[in-house]
Amino acid sequence: MKNTTLPQLYQEMRRVRTFEERVGELFVRGQSAGSMLHLSIGEESAAVGVCARMRDGDTFTTHHRGHGIFLARGADPDRMMAEIAGKDTGYCHGKGGSMHIADMGLGHLGANAIVGGGIPAVVGAGLSARHQKSGAVSVAFFGDGATGQGILYESMNMAALWKLPVMFVCINNQYGMGTRIDQATANPDLHERAAAFGLAARTVDGLEVEDVVEAATDLMEQARGGTPAFLAIDCYRFYGHARKDKSPYREELEEEEGRKKDPVLQAREKLLTTGLMDTAELDALDDEIAREMDAAIDFAIAGEEPQMQSMFRDVYAPTEPEPEPVRTRLDRILAQG
Amino acid sequence: MATEILMPALSPTMEEGTLAKWLVKEGDTVSSGDIMAEIETDKATMEFEAVDEGTIGKILVEEGTEGVKVNTAIAVLLDEGESADDIDTTPAAAPEAAPAVDAGKEVSPAGAAEAPAAPQTDTSPDWPEGTTLKQQTVREALRDGMAEEMRRDDSVFLMGEEVAEYEGAYKISQGMLDEFGAKRVIDTPITEHGFAGIGVGAAFGGLKPIVEFMTFNFAMQAMDQIINSAAKTLYMSGGQMGAPMVFRGPNGAAARVGAQHSQDYAAWFMQVPGLKVAMPYSASDYKGLMKTAIRDPNPVIFLENEILYGRSFDVPELDDYTVPFGKARIWREGEDVTIVSFGIGMTYALAAADKLAEGGISAEVIDLRTLRPMDTASILKSVMKTNRCVTVEEGWPQGSVGNYISSVIMQEAFDYLDAPVINCTGKDVPMPYAANLEKLALVTTDEVIAAVRQVTYA
Numbered sequence: 067m068k069n070t071t072l073p074q075l076y077q078e079m080r081r082v083r084t085f086e087e088r089v090g091e092l093f094v095r096g097q098s099a100g101s102m103l104h105l106s107i108g109e110e111s112a113a114v115g116v117c118a119r120m121r122d123g124d125t126f127t128t129h130h131r132g133h134g135i136f137l138a139r140g141a142d143p144d145r146m147m148a149e150i151a152g153k154d155t156g157y158c159h160g161k162g163g164s165m166h167i168a169d170m171g172l173g174h175l176g177a178n179a180i181v182g183g184g185i186p187a188v189v190g191a192g193l194s195a196r197h198q199k200s201g202a203v204s205v206a207f208f209g210d211g212a213t214g215q216g217i218l219y220e221s222m223n224m225a226a227l228w229k230l231p232v233m234f235v236c237i238n239n240q241y242g243m244g245t246r247i248d249q250a251t252a253n254p255d256l257h258e259r260a261a262a263f264g265l266a267a268r269t270v271d272g273l274e275v276e277d278v279v280e281a282a283t284d285l286m287e288q289a290r291g292g293t294p295a296f297l298a299i300d301c302y303r304f305y306g307h308a309r310k311d312k313s314p315y316r317e318e319l320e321e322e323e324g325r326k327k328d329p330v331l332q333a334r335e336k337l338l339t340t341g342l343m344d345t346a347e348l349d350a351l352d353d354e355i356a357r358e359m360d361a362a363i364d365f366a367i368a369g370e371e372p373q374m375q376s377m378f379r380d381v382y383a384p385t386e387p388e389p390e391p392v393r394t395r396l397d398r399i400l401a402q403g
Numbered sequence: 404m405a406t407e408i409l410m411p412a413l414s415p416t417m418e419e420g421t422l423a424k425w426l427v428k429e430g431d432t433v434s435s436g437d438i439m440a441e442i443e444t445d446k447a448t449m450e451f452e453a454v455d456e457g458t459i460g461k462i463l464v465e466e467g468t469e470g471v472k473v474n475t476a477i478a479v480l481l482d483e484g485e486s487a488d489d490i491d492t493t494p495a496a497a498p499e500a501a502p503a504v505d506a507g508k509e510v511s512p513a514g515a516a517e518a519p520a521a522p523q524t525d526t527s528p529d530w531p532e533g534t535t536l537k538q539q540t541v542r543e544a545l546r547d548g549m550a551e552e553m554r555r556d557d558s559v560f561l562m563g564e565e566v567a568e569y570e571g572a573y574k575i576s577q578g579m580l581d582e583f584g585a586k587r588v589i590d591t592p593i594t595e596h597g598f599a600g601i602g603v604g605a606a607f608g609g610l611k612p613i614v615e616f617m618t619f620n621f622a623m624q625a626m627d628q629i630i631n632s633a634a635k636t637l638y639m640s641g642g643q644m645g646a647p648m649v650f651r652g653p654n655g656a657a658a659r660v661g662a663q664h665s666q667d668y669a670a671w672f673m674q675v676p677g678l679k680v681a682m683p684y685s686a687s688d689y690k691g692l693m694k695t696a697i698r699d700p701n702p703v704i705f706l707e708n709e710i711l712y713g714r715s716f717d718v719p720e721l722d723d724y725t726v727p728f729g730k731a732r733i734w735r736e737g738e739d740v741t742i743v744s745f746g747i748g749m750t751y752a753l754a755a756a757d758k759l760a761e762g763g764i765s766a767e768v769i770d771l772r773t774l775r776p777m778d779t780a781s782i783l784k785s786v787m788k789t790n791r792c793v794t795v796e797e798g799w800p801q802g803s804v805g806n807y808i809s810s811v812i813m814q815e816a817f818d819y820l821d822a823p824v825i826n827c828t829g830k831d832v833p834m835p836y837a838a839n840l841e842k843l844a845l846v847t848t849d850e851v852i853a854a855v856r857q858v859t860y861a
Contacts, residue, residue, distance in 0.1 A: 125608065158641035166639040175607045176640060180631050186597055187632065190604020190612075197558075197586070197610060204604070217627075220597025227592070380642035381676045383700035 070118045073343055075275045076333040078118075079110035080355050082134035083330050085143055088359040089133070089150060090309070097151045097367060102179075103164050106134035108304035111329035112237040113138040115278025116205065116297070119286045125173040125191045126205040127184030130165045131237075132177040135207050140172050143358060144365035153369030160372040161380070175204075181242075182208060182215030185234070189221045192230035192294075203289050205233045210298075211242030213256055219263070225294040226264040233289040234260065234296045238269075239303035240324070244315040260296030272301035273327050302327045405460060407476040411442060411451055418473055420444040425466045431459045433480070440466070440477070457481050522780035522787075525730050529687065530719040539718040541711045544686035546575055548693035549613060551723070553583055556611065559697055562589040562598055563615030563652075572617045573653060573712055599625030599650065603632045606646040611697060616652035619668050619706065625650075633702040634677035649696045651705035654682070655747060655797045656834055656845060658710070665834035667798035669746070672704040673774040673807070679728060680775040682706040684749035686716035688772050691726030699728070708747045729776035733785075737767035740855050741785040743808055744795035745771040748846065751827075752795045755851035764859055774804060779811045786812055790821040791858040795851050800828040822858035827851050 086107050092099040106113065113134035120126070120139065128135045133150075137143065141157075149156025150164045157169050165179035175191060178184030184206060191204035212218055213236060225232040236256055240247050247254050260267035266288045270281040278299055285295035302324035306313040313321070337343040343351075410420070423441040427433060434456040442449050460481040464471055471477065539547075553559045560583075565572050567580040567590040580588045591598040595616060602612040616622040622629065629650060637645030655667035672680045679701055681692045689707070696703040718724075734749070735756050744752040749770050756766040767785050771777060786792050792812055794805030805826030812824055830844045855861075 127604075156641075158639060158643070161641050162639040168636070168640040168643060170640075170643045175604065175644070176632075176636055178632065180627055183600075183627055183631055186600020186628060187604030187607055189597075190601040190606070190610075191608040193601060193605050194608025194610045197560075198608075204608075217596050217600060220592075220594040221600065223592060224594065224597055224601060380638050380640075382679075383637065383645055383647075384642070385700065 070276075070279050072276065072333060072337055072340075075114055075118065075279070076330070076337055076343075076348075077351060077355070078114040078138055079275060079330045079333060080352060081143070081358070082110045082113060082137050083107060084352075084355050084359045085137055085146070085362070086133060088363055089147070091363050092147070092151050092366065093309075095363070095367060099150050099152070099164075102130070103150070103309045104131040104307065105305055105309075106131050106237075108325070108328065109237050109239055109272070109299075109301045110134055111272040111275040111278045111333075112235065112299040112301060113207075115272075115275050115299070116207070116233075116235050116282045116286075118279050119282040120173075120203070120205065123173065123200060123202045124205065125175050125188065125195075125202060126207060127175045127187050128177045128207045129181070129184060129209055129212065130177065130179045131209060131239075132167070132207060133164070136167060136169075136172075136174055136177070139174065141169065141174075143362035147359075147362040147366035148369045151366040151369065152371065153366060154372040154376070155365070155369035159376060161376075173202075182212040182217040184208065185212065185215075185218055186221045188232050188234075189225045189230060192225065192232040193228070195231055201231075201290065203231045203233055203286060205235055205286075207235045207237060209242065210236060210238040210240065210247050210256065211250075212236070213259070214242065214250060219259070222260055222263045222265055222294070222296065229292040230294055231289050231292060232294040233286060234265070234294070236296070236298040237272075238298050238300050240301075241303050241307070241316075243307045244311070244313070246316070256298040257296055265294050265296045267296040267298075269298040269300065272299040273329055273332055275329050275333055301329070304328075405482065406455065406457070406480050408439070408453075408478040408480055410464075410471045410473050410475045410477050411449070412473045417444055419470050420473070421469045422464050422466055422471050422477060423448065425462060427459050429459050429462055433457065433459060453480075455480060457483070522783045524778070524780045524784050525727075526733070526781075529691070529726060529732065530721060530724065535720040536717040537720055538715045539686050539690075540713055540715050541686045541689050541707075542573070542575055542577075542713065544690035544716075544718050545693055545707065545712075546577060546579065548690035549576070549697070550579060550582065552694055552697040553579075553587060556697075558609065559611045559613065560587040560589065560605075561613045561615060562591055562602060564591055564593055564617050566590060566615050571615070573709060575615070575712070595621045595624040596628060600628040600632065602648055602650075603628050603636075603646050606633070606648040606702075607636070607644055612648045613697065614648065614650050616650065618664055618709075619652050619654040620664050620666055622650065622652070622668070629672075629678075629702070629704070630675055634675050637701070638677060645700060646702045647700045649693070649703045649705050651693075651696075652707060653709040653712070654706035655708055656710075656829075656841070659836065659838060659841065660834075661836045662833035667706075667746075667796065667829065669706055669774055669796065670798050670802055670804050670807075672706070673777075673804060675775075677702065678775060679703045679773065680706065681728065681773045682746040683772055684711065684744075684746055684770050686714070687718045687724070688726055688732070688770075690718060691724050692728070692772060694723075694725045695728055698725075706746060711747055726772065728773045729778050730772070731778035731781040732770045732772055733767065733781065734770055735766065735768040737765035737789065739765045739789055740791040740793060740859055741767045741769060741782065741789045742793050742795060742851065742855065743769045743771065743782055743805075745774060745804070746797070748795040748797060751846055751848045751851050754848040755795075755855065758848070758852055759855055762861070764855060764861055766855060777807075779808070779815075782808060783812065783816050786816050787819045790819050791855075792820075792824045793827060793851060793854045793858060794824065795827045795846060797829045797846055800826065800831050803828050822860070825854040825858055827854050
């Protein structure tokens with residue numbers, strides 16, 4: 067289990083924040099990063115707080131806004147940034163991208179860009195873990211938007227029915243794309259739904275990362291013991307849904323208020339007031355992280371694009387011959403005639 | 404160096420033709436694209452263009468000559484600076500060179516118009532001669548296939564609605580709960596999207612799930628997990644992890660169950676890269692393909708048929724009988740037309756072939772068995788022999804499996820076709836409930852016979 071001291075948690079959250087802030091630089095520097103980039107700024111405590119309680123061998127899936135979760139779980143920012151830039155040096159050799167990043171080594175069973183799409187996989191992974199007696203927990207990270215999808219309830223029901231080591235983490239950033247949660251559901255107390263299925267369920271405010279860690283500690287323990295758990299974490303999505311969304315559907319005043327719920331700043335101030343770290347130390351740490359993420363950008367830019375031949379690779383497992391490209395096939399046929 | 408101009412082939416099947424007319428004479432200069440002659444066969448006339456530039460040194464075959472074999476030298480083209488006097492020595496050079504070629508090997512004839520090689524097909528029998536056969540229903544063979552693989556590999560398990568206690572809505576999993584226990588034969592709630600996704604996750608986690616849909620009509624609830632998660636993850640993850648699993652269950656029409664229980668999804672699933680699709684007809688294929696499907700490292704869609712469950716076929720008594728994917732089975736050899744089908748469509752294809760034989764039409768009947776990979780080579784090879792093709796399936800006509808087969812034949816064997824390919828399909832309507840309408844909506848043996856008569860002009 068990772069260190070959960072506040073300086074450590076702050077460092078992890080700052081890395082997520084800086085990574086997300088730097089992603090946009092790919093565009094500035096002429097890279098062809100995909101147009102669907104969903105930033106998790108404002109949601110760092112959810113990613114870092116829950117991942118702090120995950121162990122080696124545990125598995126997880128994320129939604130489309132999953133950079134921070136994967137980083138908090140130990141991802142290499144270089145390979146992440148390269149994947150987002152569509153380079154061969156990325157985690158998935160440039161074939162997944164921001165919304166489909168995966169890494170078996172770190173237990174990442176995939177970011178899934180269909181809202182709710184990654185949720186049932188963790189129940190299946192929990193089933194595998196029980197068959198194999200591995201002791202692993204599988205965690206689904208998703209947003210409040212996914213609570214509108216039936217698959218969440220199908221998955222929670224079977225997890226509870228079969229007492230599987232599974233945890234559902236709902237990062238409630240208040241918005242499903244441009245629709246605020248109170249316009250999407252009559253009862254925004256999301257944990258109540260999970261409780262109704264027999265899960266151990268709580269909602270926690272994401273402002274204080276230590277509160278998230280505390281809630282995750284309790285629930286993860288229950289999940290590991292066969293009582294699946296649900297944790298809703300309240301936070302605020304600082305920016306638009308995706309890169310080009312300037313969120314015209316919400317008032318400036320609301321955004322101003324919302325951005326006061328800043329878990330990174332909150333932790334920083336707490337470190338200062340408690341004297342755990344001073345300004346100079348924090349600045350030095352921030353600078354070090356900035357350099358790490360600058361290096362990730364450089365790594366991504368320096369990476370080669372995937373080779374054209376890789377297009378047809380990995381459609382099927384490696385034992386299969388690669389399908390013949392249509393052009394090659396037509397050339398072959400025309401040469402015959 | 405002088406080059407010979409050879410008698411061209413208008414089609415891959417053409418062997419000889421008439422040199423109808425020369426449009427150039429000796430001494431004329433030609434450049435690439437100039438029309439030099441008109442060539443005729445009993446089917447077509449073609450203008451023959453020059454490929455290279457040069458001077459017509461000598462015309463070797465006079466116009467009006469019939470029966471000129473393809474690849475015969477018909478004229479000699481001279482390069483710049485050459486004269487007609489050089490000609491006599493040039494053609495002689497080729498035969499002298501011939502003995503230098505390894506005599507043990509077949510030498511392909513020189514010249515541009517080489518006929519395309521016949522497609523490579525695997526025509527080995529499914530089981531060795533002399534193998535003991537037993538009559539078994541599709542239902543039993545399918546169960547045996549799953550059970551054998553579950554004995555062989557502990558990571559294989561079956562999940563779905565009513566698969567355990569009830570032994571399957573169609574009694575496919577009879578005895579399996581008793582043998583393998585509740586840990587490996589798992590009853591799920593009625594929640595297709597959910598348990599399909601759980602199966603995908605279990606496959607990511609190292610198990611090999613067999614997910615039963617009570618019917619593939621219900622799998623529509625689970626399409627997101629089948630397509631977006633099972634089929635695409637290997638690719639999206641750059642080859643790190645895929646979903647080795649089987650989605651199986653009855654597909655297509657049964658009898659009198661109406662529109663929401665009668666659809667054939669073969670063409671839908673066949674379209675998706677990352678999926679494999681099997682749709683067997685006979686009991687031995689149900690068993691052999693199921694075993695192959697379970698061992699396959701990719702997600703496999705296994706489309707069964709409720710009406711076939713109770714039919715009996717020969718099944719070989721072998722310890723480990725498997726059938727490879729992508730290998731069609733030729734049920735009946737014939738000369739006049741190729742009938743291609745799969746799954747229950749084979750019932751109509753074979754019945755039609757029997758009746759056509761009585762009328763003197765010899766049909767070759769191919770059972771594709773798997774639709775992805777599809778053994779198009781066997782189809783092409785057969786069509787190159789029969790020059791005619793009819794496809795048979797229960798699914799809808801627009802975007803059908805037959806449409807795809809037609810396009811493959813058109814692209815790869817156009818010159819062999821003597822008639823358009825006809826696709827016999829279900830009618831373009833949701834399945835009606837009334838018995839008479841349902842019968843009308845399904846493809847019939849008579850329609851297959853009519854289609855064959857149409858393409859054979861009989």
